[in-house]
Structures are given as C-alpha cells and as structure tokens.
Amino acid sequence: MDTKDKNSEHASPGLAASDSATMPVEGAGVAQPAEGSAIPADGKQPKKSGTPFQESLRRLRRDVRAMVSIGFLLFFIILPIVGPPIYRNIGPEMVTSMGDHVTSQVYRDPFHQELDNQDQGPSAYYWLGTDSIGRDLFSRLMQGMLISLVVAIVVEIVTVFLGIFFGVMAGYFGGWIDQILARFTDIMFAFPGLLFAILLTGIFGSSADTTFSSIPLIGQNGNARLVLVSIALALVQWPFIARLVRGQALQLREQQFVEAARSTGTTNFQIIKRHIIPNLIAIIIVQVSLDLGGIIIGEAGLSFLGLGVQPPGSSIGLMISDAQNLVDTHPWEVLLPSIVLTIIVLAFSFLGDGLRDAFDPRSKD
Template sequence: MDTQDKNTGVGVPRPISDGSRLSEEPELLGLAENTILTAPSDEISPEKEPKKSPTPFQESMKRLMRDKRAVASIALIVFFILLAIFGPPIYQHIGSPYQSPISGATVGPDKYHNPFYQELDQQDQFISGQHWLGTDSIGRDMFARLMQGLLVSMSVAILVEIVDITLGISIGVLAGYYGGWIDNILARFTDIMFAFPGLLFVILLTGIFGTWADDHLSSIPVVGPNGNARLLLVSMALAFTAWPIMARYVRGQTLQIKEQQFVEAARTSGTANTRIILRHIVPNLFSIVIVASTLNIANTIVGEAGISLLGLGVQSPGSSIGLMISDAAGRVDTYPWEVLLPSIVLALIVLAFSFLGDGLRDAFDPRSKD
C-alpha cells in the first residue's frame, strides 16, 4: 500500500459496485434514506429566534402582580381617584328636581348634589335615593362632600410628593455622589429637619398664616374661595417636613450606585459628573423613590386630615375628610354614620397606600423579606 492509498482511504466511504451489497445492508440504507429526508433545511424550518429575557423592571412587575393585597390596593386607589375626578359632575346630573319648602324655588340635582349647597329642611337625613349617603347637620349632601374631600386629599398628596421627590433626589444625590463638605453640610441640615417636629411645624405655620391665606390666597382660581385657601400652607408645611426622609434614602442608594462598575467606566471615559448623575445615578433610584413616595402618601393624607380635624386646614364651607369627621364628632351618639363614613374612607385610603408600598418594596427588592 502506497502513500496515496493511505491518504485517500481515511474517512472516505468506499463506492458500492453492485446491488448485492445494498441487499446485504438494508438497515444502513434505510438510515441513510431517513437521514437525507429529515435533514434540516433553512428554507423548510428556519431557526427560531431566542426569546428575550425579561428586564429587571418586568420581573419586579410580575412579582407585584402576584401580590394580591397590592393588586387590590391598586384597584381601590384607582377607584377613589376616578370617583374624586369624574364622580362630582356625574352625580350632579342624577336625580329629580324638587320644590324647596324654605325658599319655594325648584332645586335640581346640580344644586342639592353640590358639596356646598345647604338645605336646612333636610338636616341629618339617612341614606336615601336622593342623598346616597345622607346629609350632614346643615343639609349638605354627604356623598358630594366625601368626593370633594377625596379630591382635596389627593391634591395635597400630589403637591407634597412633587416637592418631596424634587428636594429629596436633588439633596440626596448631591450629598451621596460628591461627599466631602457638600455631604457634611447637607447631612447636618437634614438632621436639623429631622429634629424639628413635623406636626408642630404644620400647626405653627397654619396657625400663624392661616388668616392671611384666607384673605389673600382665596382669589387664586384653582384654590377658590370655598375654604380651600389654607391647602397651600398645609401642602407646603407637609412637604417641608417630609423630604429629609427621601433625601436620606436617596443618599444611601447613591453611595452604593456610584461604586458600580458602569459608573466607574463612565467616569474613566471622561464623562462629566452631571451627565453621570442624570444618565446613570437618577434612573437607578426609581425603585427606592417610588416605594418611599407611596408610603409617604399615606402619611400625607393622615397629616392633612389631622390638621383639618384640628380646625387649621380646610375651612367651612369647604370639604375635607378630616373636616367632615370634625363636624360630625359631636353627634356620634345620635347620627353615627356621619362620622363612620368618612372615617372608613380615610382608613381604606391609608391601608391601600400602605399595602401598595409594602408590595412595591417586596417587588423591587425581594431581599427585604429576609
């Protein structure tokens, strides 16, 4: 055997000379035929694209949707928001007009379903078809006033959270990213704010400037003259005492994020600090900010209700959940539903935001359960 035979004999199938050899090895022939018939082809069965793995945000939302308490809380919060926004105009078109026994005028649902309309002939009525949740001590519709109170609570919560998030992220990021004397100054200022009692500051501010707000801020179109002028003071006071908690959370998270490799890579490549903060630090603060904001909304609503309950917030004829509880507190023995209805709504709102905040915290940080 020469060199040519060696080279050509390795791995090369020998040709079949006659048909007798095929009949001796039928299994091999069938295997070859099947192999040829079932061979994959790009035209017949193209390769399927691999499924994209879910992002961390999508994984967090899946964990949130598996939390039944959080899902129920979201549904309840959405219901209250829609009721506060769209409920009053719809409610004022439901009902039949009647003849007022006092003034003799025809009163339609646009009037007696208004939260500010008083009908002394219909004081302290129970639940009926005309007044779905009854009336208060001066004949005002309880359901209309409750929806107005929900709108007030949600408006104050939104205003407070806007200031809370803006100040908390700005101060927390600056203190955590730069450190040094900037961190020392901002941290000491935050400690001073923590040491000052928040509720006392709200009472002090509304007590001193409440009358001034009634005289000068009632001309603002959004606020109006219906006793809501002090809402700006209440919102400002609550926001001024709420942002230090947000700043502390953001500062701690920023200290961790700035040590990550992608931030170090951006800094090494010569990226400006402002761009690093806006492109890399702030977007990664989403989870901690949304959780802290949700939990703070519950405290804000309770704070606003407490201030109005003390008579320093929304003034009559305005409507607030705390003001409704305060007005009906003296008649709890005779007309208990006037106190129970706003109290139950307030408890449901606070519980809903608290459960939602817990659900968001567990969804975005599963290690918090351990």
C-alpha cells in the same frame, strides 16, 4: 487499488444518502435547537428571561394585596374627578317646604345648605344622606377626596424634587453639601414633623387666609390654607427622601459603570443624569407610595384641628371634625369619612409594601 478502499468508495454515496435522509428539511417550519443544546421533554423552547423591571412587575402582579389596593386607589382617584358632574345632573327635582323647585345641580352642590333636610339618611335625593346643616354628604366626600389627593400629589412632587436634588448632591459630591444636609435632617428627625406642620399652620394660618383668598380655585371655599398646609408637609417630608437618596448615591458613585463613564471624560452632570438618577427610580417609587398615605393623614389631621381647610370648604378631616359631636345620634356622618380615609391609607400602605417586595432583589422567590 486496495479492496478495502474500493469498498469504502462504493459505500460513501449510500452513507451520504442515508445521512441526508435523516436530516430535517430546511424551512419545514420547525425551529431547531442549537447544536449541543438540550431539548425539553415537552418539545417547547424555554421562555426567555425578562429584564429586572419586567420581573419586578411580574412579582407585583402576583401580590394580591397590592393588586386590590391598586383597584381601590384607582376608584378613589377616578370618583372625585368624574363623579361630581355626573352625580349633580342625574338626580330628581326637589320640592322644598316653601314650594320651591330645586334641581339636583343645586341641592347636590357640596356647599349648598338645605335646612329642611338636616341629618337625613340615604335617599334618592341624597345617596349618602346629609350633614347637620343639610349638605350632601356624597358630594362633600368626593370634594374632600379630591382635596386630599391633590394636596398629596403636590406635596410629593415637591418632596421628590427636593429630595433627589439635595440627596444626589450630597451623596455624589459630599463635602459641605453633605454636612449641611446631614445636620438639617438630624434636626428634622429630632423635631416631630407633624408638630412642626401644626406650628407653621397655626402661626401663619390667618395670614394665609388673607393672602391666598383671592387666588382662583385655591383660595375659594375655604381652601386658602391648603397652600400653607402643602408647604408645611413638604418641608416635613423631603429630608427623609433626601437621606434615602444620599445613601443610594454613595453606593452608586463607586460602581464600575460610573467609574467607566468618568474615565471616558463624561461630565458629572451627565453621569448623574444617565446613571445615578435612573437607578434611583425604583426606590423613589416605593418611598412615594409609602409617603402618600402619611401625607393624606397629615392633611386630614390639620383640617380636623381647624388648621387646614376652613368652612364652607370640604375635607375628609373637616367632615370628621364637623360630625364628631353626632356620634351618638348620627354615627354614619362620622363613620363614612373615617372609613374612606382608612381604606385610602391602607391601600397606599399595602401598595407600598407590594412595590418594595417586587423591586427588592432579595425578595425573589
């Protein structure tokens, strides 16, 4: 046998032992990088990238204006729901000029009038004062915020449903549906939406008071016209979402995953349900957040003009209308609902901008 072979044969066990000595022990609790992968300088494994939706949420959380807006909106949503029953049960008992004892459940009712306490400033009885006929401003403000938010949510639900339905039908199928939608949206864009709502509520407002006045909750306390106001605002808003959805559906129907689904025999309904509509959720959320502020302004504007909520009901626009003649003597009664309306609208606007930046792939930093 060759001397070189003998030497290498004797050296093999030692070499194998040396190699095994330098290998880490399996199960030692330290994750080993894959073969050929680079080891970071700090020894930490790189973080896994999240889904596009998770990345969008991260960008939204970094937007200070959007986060502050969410905080304000949560406050203005929770306050009119939780606030009234608490506020009306924690006030002291009031003794009127006639010697009557009135509990906080009575004088803090948004529709109760205390003519001895007209245009009062903030006090232990009325935290934000009273209006010109002695009604609690804080109670009426919470009632007005609740009215505005309910109308905005109802209108947006109807708007999104109609917008998605007609937009997807027009964008995916085209044909006569697309032509009708295009002509209708052209008419709505040419005719001012708010003017259309004023015209509709102005013509049928009195009929709505008679027709809906007997409906519980809706028709009581001057709220009968809210049904008509909601219909008018929904008719004004839904063509805008339908046009946006139509444009996205036109792009999505040409994508490869839709073509692949179609080639496997998937029905059009299943394609729309599984592939088209889920890919529209992000832009719908952004558009809804931007529209809500406009709907609240629309409802407040109609109530301010006397076409929405009627006395003794409460709405932010109606509160501004009732106090507009008191700007010189009692400006607080006008400023209070105006400030609240401004904050709510700005919060929805800033949130919409933040959502648009977060869900738009081109805005990645």
